[in-house]
Amino acid sequence: MSYLDSSEVADEEETFYMQCRAAFLSVFRSSLTNISSKKELCRVLQLAGRNPSQATLDKYWNPGTTHMNFDDFCEILKREWKTENDLMGIFKKLDANGDGYITQSQVEKLLTTGGDKMTPEEVKAIFSLSDINRDDRFNYAEFCRQLVSTAEKCQMASLEKLQSDAKLKRQNFGSHPDSPPKASVTSGSSPPQPPETTWSDPEITLRKGNSRPLSRPSSARSRRSSLSHSVTATSSVSKQWYRSCVRGSFFLEEDGAISSLQYQLHLPQTSNVSLSFVTHLNFDKCKPLFSGDTEEDSTLLCFTSTKDKEKYIWRGQLKAGMYYLLPFSSGCRLKKRSRKNVSNRSVELVYKTDTGRLDLTRDFREALSEIFYMIDLDGNGLLSLEEYNFLELMISGEECKMGTWAICKDNFDMRENQLTKQGFMELTLMEATDGDTDDLWTLVETMGYNRMLELVEACPFQIDILCESTQPSVQPLRLDSGSKILNQALQKSITLEGAVKQLKGQDNVLIYTYRGEHRVSSLIVNKSNQKVTVRINNKHNSNCCSSRGLNVFAIEVPARTKMVCQHVLPINEKQDWTYSCVETLLSSK
Structure with missing residues (x-):
């Protein structure tokens, strides 16, 4: 395959996934949300430019299906393409003289007796289109064209909504369904391929050494x-x-x-x-x-x-x-966003129903679904005590004890001693005692959301x-x-992969710089018995952003220690970028 061919394929794939995201985000708040019904599946397929039949929906949403995620949706779109040619083939079989028309009675019999049967009202609505039904003669080519045109309009509307809504652009959560890589390893013979291999060759670097192994901490879960x-x-x-x-x-x-x-x-x-x-x-x-x-x-x-x-x-x-x-x-x-750039607006987390009881708002439920996804570490749709404690440690620094977990089992929806998503919602609602939402906002902000329930400080x-x-x-x-x-x-990876130089004026201070295709990382190693202060000047860099957020800054490195100096990425990956950092010694004592 030529470079041009591969570029065209990449562009086609990018367009395809953009269409997937546009359709999905036209129905759901984010692509972390699961499709929970056959009706929702039908809706997102229509917004992606498809016109799914009942048989198609039944094929993917069988009696045992409880939900589908964004990746499942993408896979369905890959298999289900627009149906104009299939419909034309069926209609042509009824067109005895090949003039592009069939009788109204033939159409009515076809639509009400075969395949996904239509109701008489639905058939009547089709016949009401004057440009495809004249003098009891049905223009099936025009009907197919209008059907596909409507699907394309739905797809275009969802794309326009995605492009015009900056918030939806930021909520591009879903992972693209790809397959394992298809590359050889840099050393030794090439191992067999995983199933359905389609990835490009990885650049793998394996380094070995004789350093003391890292200690093994205790695990948080089995x-x-x-x-x-x-x-x-x-x-x-x-x-x-x-x-x-x-x-x-x-x-x-x-x-x-x-x-x-x-x-x-x-x-x-x-x-x-x-x-x-x-x-x-x-x-x-x-x-x-x-x-x-x-x-x-x-x-x-x-x-x-x-x-x-x-x-x-x-x-x-x-x-x-x-x-x-x-x-x-x-x-x-x-x-972190500066305080002046943070909006003072906030959404409601709970509301009172007609009966006077508290309930979670729709926006908050969707945010909680995303939080549930983040802490459901094994992806089984349930929260174990260990997984729930990950959340508790982040919020309060304390773990939920077995006794408290047993109380949760008696009061909230659980399965196999694990909390369901519904149980997680119920437990969260309990925190809003008498409408006080302070604890709820603590949960929201700890998990990286702002007051508009936008995920801005987590990934x-x-x-x-x-x-x-x-x-x-x-x-x-x-x-x-x-x-x-x-x-x-x-630190070890930078010293193994990076180039090393001595800091001018201090032979016992070394600067290691790792230069990768998409990232530069530097490390300062102070071998002296004194603390040193190093000035970092990024003003000569071009099209670069630093993890420090500053062009010029100073780092204090204690005696006989190592310290990561900074990481640098290109601001615009499609343009050339140059890393020309200058490190100078300010003091040593």
Whole structure:
């Protein structure tokens, strides 16, 4: 395939997903919301320019279906295309003389007896269109054209709404359904492909060393937290691929720092592995850093370096053992808003019904559905005590005890000792005692929402792991231990991958600079016995933004320590960008 051909395919895919998002967000507040009924499925398909029959709806929404997500919707759109040619073929079979017309009685019999039967009223409405029904002669070509034209108008209306509504643009949460990568590893033979491989080649860097392994913190939950199932690849040699996935979110703290859960991956045996990381907002280059912790290889460090839309990929062979999965965001684009730019407006969270009881508003219910998605780490549609405690620790710093959880079981909707989404709604409503919503606003703002219930200080993500012939398991680490592990791994990755130079005037101070395709990261290593202050000047950079948010700033580095200096991203990825930072010594004491 030529470069031009591949570019055209990429453009077509981008257009397709834009149409998917436009249709979905015309019906739902965000693409984290699930389709909960066949009627909703029909509506979003119509807004995507399709005209689904009852048989089509029944095919995808069977009696056992309870919900569909945005990815499911995209997959349906890939399979169901516009039906003008199919309809024309049916009508032509009835057109004996081939003049483009059939009788009204033929049409009425066709529409009321075969396939998705219409009511007499619906048939009458079709016949009322004078330009397709004249003198008992039905112009079926014109009817098909109008049918497709109406579908296209629905699609165009949803696209125009998406493009004109900045708020909907920001709420681009849904992950695009893609398949595992199809690339060779930089060293060794190429491992077999996961099922339905379609990704481009990843640039993988594996580095090994003899440093002391990182300590293993206690886990916040059991390994059952990962959602797992197997996939059988259809090839000349049948291979069994096993999948686990885990969710999380980046959160912007009060001091501007970014926090998230970190994870530990366990592989029972050596396996070919495909890992992907999807963010649900486009504000930053968010990718996971993988750190090995096996007896033979305790310092395997690598970033996911291949990007396919908003999915970051790593692929290769890993030995049996434990590995840290460390979601990382540069922090260049997710920043605290200044007080003067924060609106004083706020929406209502609860209201009184006609009977005088309190209930959650529609907007708040939708926001709570998104919050439920973020803390449902294993994606099973239920909140375990461990998952719920993740929320409690963020809000109050305290965990919910087993006794309190047992009380919840007696009062709120639960299944298998886990809280359902409805139970989560009921529990949240209980917090609004006598209409006091202070606790509710604490929940909302802790999870990254503003007073208009817009998600502005958090970014949900999902990590998927595919392993060949062995079942992987993933478990979150405690909040208080994960950040330390991430910082250690990040420092190590910069020293392994980056170029090094001595700071002018101080031989014991080293500057490591990692230069990637989409990111630059620098690290200051102070080997001296004195604290040093280093001045950082980014004024010579072009088309760059820094995680520090400043062109010129100073960093104090204590004696015999390492400190990440900054991360830098291009402001506009489609334009050239130049990193020419100048570091100078201000003082040492």
